Amino acid sequence: MPEQIENRMVVDSEWEWNKQVEISKELNGTGYKEIGTMIFVPDEDAYGYALEKISQDEELKQEFIEWFYSGNWIKEE
Numbered sequence: 001m002p003e004q005i006e007n008r009m010v011v012d013s014e015w016e017w018n019k020q021v022e023i024s025k026e027l028n029g030t031g032y033k034e035i036g037t038m039i040f041v042p043d044e045d046a047y048g049y050a051l052e053k054i055s056q057d058e059e060l061k062q063e064f065i066e067w068f069y070s071g072n073w074i075k076e077e
Helices: 008-028 043-056 058-068
Strands: 031-033 040-042
Touching: 031 043, 040 043, 043 058
Parallel strands: none
Antiparallel strands: 031 040
C-alpha cells in the first residue's frame, strides 16, 4: 500500500467548505468560535479539529505533551 501524503490544500479547503455548514450549526448548537477568524467549530468536531491543529505544529505538540504529563508524571532521563 503506498504511503498516504496529506495535501494541505485539500484539508484546508475542506475546512473552508465546512464553514458554511458550521455557521448554520452555530445558530442551533454549541461550539467554539475563534475570535480573530470567526471560525466556528461545533462541539462534536472540536476534538478532531484540535488534534489536527496540534499535529501540524511542533511547538503546540510539545506544549500539549508537557501539559498532559504535568500531573502525576515524573520525567525520566
